[in-house]
Amino acid sequence: MKRVRKLFLANIPFFVFFVSLIILNHYVPFFGDDFRYATYYGLDSNFNGRPLTFENVWESQLYDYFHFNGRFFVNYATVWVLTAGIEVWRVLNPFLLTCLAYAIFYTVYVRFPKKEDLSVTSILVSLFFLCNIYITRQTIQYAVGSFNYVYPMLFLFLLICFYRRRDLNQPMHLWAIPLWVLVGFLAGWSQEQIGALAIGFTGVWWIRHLWLKRPFSWATLIVAIFSLLGAAGLFFSPGSERRASANADFYQLPIWQKIATSLPDVIRFFLFQQTVYLLLFGILAGIFFYQQSKRRLAIFLWIAITPTFFFLEMMSETSLYQAVLHHPSWMISYGSFLFLLFFIVGILIARTHQNYIPLALTIGFLAADLMMTLTAGATGGRVAFPAIPLAIALLLYLFKHLRPNIIRTGWMILFIGYAVFQYGRLVGNYELNAHIHRERQQILEVHRGMQQGVIQVPALPNAYFAAYELDEHYWLIRAVRDHYQLGPGVHIQLVDGKR
Secondary structure, three states: OHHHHHHHHHHHHHHHHHHHHHHHHOOOOOOOHHHHHHHHOOOOHHHOOOOOOHHHHHHHHHHHHHHOOOOHHHHHHHHHHHHHOHHHHHHHHHHHHHHHHHHHHHHHHOOOOOHHHHHHHHHHHHHHOOOOHHHHOOOOOOHHHHHHHHHHHHHHHHHHHHHHHHHOOOOOOHHHHHHHHHHHHHHHOOOHHHHHHHHHHHHHHHHHHHHOOOOOOHHHHHHHHHHHHHHHHHHOOHHHHHHHHOOHHHHOOOHHHHHHHHHHHHHHHHHHHOHHHHHHHHHHHHHHHHHOOOHHHHHHHHHHHHHHHHHOHHHOOOHHHHHHHOOHHHHHHHHHHHHHHHHHHHHHHHHHHOOOHHHHHHHHHHHHHHHHHHOOOOOOHHHHOOHHHHHHHHHHHHHHOOOOHHHHHHHHHHHHHHHHHHHHHHHHHHHHHHHHHHHHHHHHHHOOOOOEEEEEEEOOOOHHHOOOOOOOOHHHHHHHHHHOOOOOEEEEEEEOOOO
């Protein structure tokens, strides 16, 4: 009984996190590509009207693989969940996000939570609610976004957990080897940033393993090989090549010109959409160095990150920001400085503890953003999410080493308070929008099958808390029409003075 009580106390924050997401997801409807996957079983409208069969879903996803992108397994799972209904996703999403939180904890501690970890686990789940709404609305609170950018991070962290267990020579049962191989394969064949991170972390681990002349393991090699095979299936897909050809002018540029073209946008979402995590990393790393008697370094770090405070959403209207920080050249210079500074900080923390994990997490956090300089049209949102769980793991590592415990308790109270505020803000706005979504659904259901005319539906009162508004993309209006079997002559019009 005492053991059960300890187990319960250790997992309270994860349970609260799960229930909170269940409540919040109750107000999340279909957005954007959700309509396409539920209607076309993929991205191509030529599959509209076909019955839901394994053959049709497989054919649709093969078509997407050869024409749109290489995320075959991610997209295949998306189809079956969304055709089952948004209610299935509303339960699945909290479960998988809670699993991701557990995987982050395990990555840092290489064990499951104990009773004495209550403050750390509370901080861990609170950090998810500190995510910028622009990222949240396109990932955590968006079905297709979560399948493409959130759930693959679970496989990445499980892969890291596998290597962490190998670091400590923990036993590996024979029956578990196929599961780890599957994890490695799906981490590689997931989403482009995450697939690259999986290969990067695998490479770092093997280089370190060979450098230290550790014992060879066939099982570990097989996991690595399947990670590479998965990544090859993703990156060398015909769909990825066709997608790149749509921005042929960009991809024909030399690498340095690609970086010069994309870097301003990457720096912008690095500073604006990941602000909280940048500030926390700088503050906590400063405390870490201060406690290591490296006070000058701590003070320099705190001074260096001070301007980041003005990139917070609530501060971006201040006169200082408008006069100085908003200038593009200054923003690019400062963002580039932070990239370099945080990389150096990661090295120093790793050297202090003789542990490669903080450096690997720091590189992963920065690389998830920097690799977007090699792609066209990077503006953040969903592509900014893969850096967030890595930042959370890095912050958790720093919290783990804060002394005395009273400091962790203080941070826990602060984070819980801010997370509750953010959660209330999310629930309030999503609930407000949910009433409009239900009204829209009723109107469109009444007109199902209509071939000509105008259908007026209310605009969202706060479109900022939605992955997409109906009139943002031509393909979205088309997908909504096809989902409700409306003819091409039907015009869906947003009213209530919002558009």
